[in-house]
Amino acid sequence: MEDPWQKAYDFAVAVARKAGEIRKAGESEIRVMTKSSTVDLVTKTDERVEKIIISSLKEEFGEDAHCFIGEESVAKGEPCVLSDKPTWIIDPVDGTTNFVHGFPFVAVSIAFAVNKEVEFGVVYSCLEDKMYKARKGKGAFCDDEPIQVSDMKDINKSIIISEHGTDRSPEKVTKIFSTMQKILCIPVHGLRGSGTAATNMCLVATGAVEAFFEIGIHCWDIAAGVIIVKEAGGILLDVDGGPFDLMSRRMVSANNELIAKRIIKEIEIFPVGRDDAPAEK
Ligand SMILES: O=P([O-])([O-])O[C@@H]1[C@H](O)[C@H](O)[C@@H](O)[C@H](O)[C@H]1O
């Protein structure tokens, strides 16, 4: 049977590379604006790169063939609804704060979902020039080399990633730091964070770390990473141990269930609205 999405997969890899190269070439002056809070940054580059990605995909596959969820389009009021239709989920610059500060981890993340399930994902870590990709049932790769999660089962010998996100309300920050303190003191070998959720998930997929969890991420930060982690042999769970839900803004990705469940024991959950919550009137 003909493979229905191979062409889209190959095209996504090419578009991610092109987008990353535009990003690398950079603007002489980065124009920084803010979104949900004063630390939720966006730049003209984010918007420009997203437009280029979406217009390239529309040109290739037809104006109305697929749906789109793009970080910057949603910020401008486009709907964020994942239906059964083929849908591209795009973060043009994951790690915008890193980008603004010159901290060297920035990724382009492009995922493609059908029937609400991610079919393939591409994360181009553009400053490292590493192309991570995975397709359902076909394995995960970094620069065409197969990748696999770590086989570590001992939490005491693990490295865990988490991030602070962009909500600075004291109650949430307290819970985030309390969780991190408890995990650090299990103890684990270390806590890390690259500043890009997409890259963090690729680090789980390559086995460099055992797990990455966050409350407050968005579907575009992690959609490509979800399939990359799964195809590298890892697992995804909700922060309460239930099934992972891409639109819930909460996620634990790990090399295995043992590590995931041990972390989940320590996570102090706080409420965040869903990505697909109806817009407030
Ligand atoms: O805004 P952005 O740089 O695309 O995405 C952010 C990054 O992935 C960061 O690592 C994560 O902690 C935030 O929750 C995201 O919003």
Ligand SMILES: [Mg+2]
């Ligand atoms: Mg992002």
